[in-house]
Amino acid sequence: MSIMEKRPIIQVRDLQARYGEKLILDGISFDVYEREILAVLGESGCGKSTLMKHMVGLIEPAGGEVIIDGERITGAEEETYRRILRKMGVLFQGGALFSSLTLAENVALPIQEYTDLPDQAVNALVRFKLGMMKLDGYEHFFP
Numbered sequence: 001m002s003i004m005e006k007r008p009i010i011q012v013r014d015l016q017a018r019y020g021e022k023l024i025l026d027g028i029s030f031d032v033y034e035r036e037i038l039a040v041l042g043e044s045g046c047g048k049s050t051l052m053k054h055m056v057g058l059i060e061p062a063g064g065e066v067i068i069d070g071e072r073i074t075g076a077e078e079e080t081y082r083r084i085l086r087k088m089g090v091l092f093q094g095g096a097l098f099s100s101l102t103l104a105e106n107v108a109l110p111i112q113e114y115t116d117l118p119d120q121a122v123n124a125l126v127r128f129k130l131g132m133m134k135l136d137g138y139e140h141f142f143p
């Protein structure tokens with residue numbers, strides 16, 4: 001692997017997480033590199049979801065920092081944070097799609113929200129993305 005490919009995308013540095021007085025995570029540090037897949041395992045209540053919420057900046061850490069693609073999200077300005085957020089995708093355990101929207105409408109929503117593309121281009125992108133998932137033909141189905 002060349003040095004160019006060894007770029008940390010997610011850096012967690014000495015993270016400390018608390019809910020009130022209760023210390024949940026302490027001294028957590030790791031890097032996730034481009035193309036690397038990291039799984040976090042542990043018993044119920046050990047702090048996996050808490051770690052994830054810190055990694056996407058939903059919760060400010062009690063200590064330490066989270067760096068995404070070279071930029072600190074910890075204590076970041078709203079504008080910086082919003083820009084970094086657009087590089088992330090978070091899939092929740094349940095309710096990942098809007099059940100009242102079709103598959104095509106679900107895929108179109110973030111594109112309409114974040115670009116000024118005309119409808120025709122949005123529709124082409126939607127067809128392309130659904131095709132990648134072998135879901136062509138299911139555009140008008142609900143999740």
Ligand SMILES: Nc1ncnc2c1ncn2[C@@H]1O[C@H](COP(=O)(O)OP(=O)(O)OP(=O)(O)O)[C@@H](O)[C@H]1O
Pocket residue numbers: 019024042043044045046047048049050051
């Ligand atoms: N909002 C909160 N306020 C107070 N305590 C919380 C809060 N959220 C989680 N906790 C506590 O923090 C600890 C870690 O919870 P967390 O949800 O991160 O665990 P988990 O590893 O994701 O568990 P599971 O496997 O059940 O999803 C638990 O003791 C939990 O009760």
Ligand SMILES: [Mg+2]
Pocket residue numbers: 048049050
């Ligand atoms: Mg959890």
